[in-house]
Amino acid sequence: MKPEPKTEQELLQRAFDIAGCTFEQLxxxxxxxxxxxxxxxxxxxxxxxxxxxxxxxGSKPTQDFEKLGIELKSIPISYSGKPLETTFVCVAPLVGVHGLTWETSHVRNKLSRILWIPVEGEREIPLAERRVGSPLLWSPSLKQEQQLKQDWEELMEMIVLGEVEQITAKHGEVMQLRPKAANGKALTEAYGASGRIIKTRPRGFYLRTQFTEQILNQHYVHAPSDQ
Structure with a gap:
């Protein structure tokens, strides 16, 4: 593995250096x-x-480049440049959440500064031949942060009230909560409706594709911010 980059500029330069390369080459x-x-x-x-x-x-619950305060996210895109799937942010806490605030949350920390790396994601392109796109270093705008905070607070309130099983992918305008496990056998603790602890599947926060598409458009297409 290459040594940890010392500056934001060094990290960005490395990302530009691999843009255009295939997975096979890398x-x-x-x-x-x-x-x-x-x-x-x-x-x-x-x-x-x-x-x-x-x-x-690695898999530690910190940003990928902790010293720089930057998280790394690859984003598979279609031929037209649209994100093909939602973006996993982090695992959601389901117990011990009383007193948690957006400002001190793990989600906000992860989303505060992201190095987005678009990659070709169309399934008919063999994995070895897929290429890496140009990087984008992003922090949420005031409006975007407000949207994320609103969704987080709505979802966390449902968790605190013991309504985790009622949360569906339809909840949240830009960020949703979904089961995060390879299979249904992996269970974790959560609050039930009666306030007692129940067993449920782990959940994760995911960014909706329309939100990440907006991020890409603003950077690559210079689309108006209200689109």
Missing amino acids: AQEATMAVPVDLKRDKGWVGQLLEWHLGAVA
């Missing part, structure tokens, strides 16, 4: 095997990018 340099697909290797693209960019956090 994997060869990192001596990593390219999987046939991502069904069993969902985190492979992220690991490949982490190797080239020098992210050291």
Whole structure:
């Protein structure tokens, strides 16, 4: 793995250096095997990018570049440049959440500064031939932060009230809460409606595709901010 970047500019330069490269080219340099697909290797693209960019956090609950305060997110895009899937932010706390605020939340910390790396995501393109796009360093605008905060507060209120099982993907304008587990057997503790602890599937915060599409459009297409 490459050494940890010391400055934001150094990190951004590394990201520009790999733009246009195929996964095959990047994997060869990192001596990593390219999987046939991502069904069993969902985190492979992220690991490949982490190797080239020098992210050291791994699976720790901190930003990928903790010293720089920057999180790394790859985003698979279609031929037309639209995000193909929602973006996982972090696992949601389901117990011990009384007194938590947006300002001190793990979600806000993760979303405060993101290095977005668009990657080709169309399924008919073989994984080895998919290319990495130009990077984007982003922080939420005041309006975007307000939207995120509003969704977070709505979702966390439902968790505190023991309504976690009633939360669906329809809740949240720009950020949703969804089960986060490879299968339904993995369970964690949460508050039930009676205030007692129940067992439920772990949940994660995800950014909706229309929100990430807006971020990409503002940067790459210079679209008006209200679009």
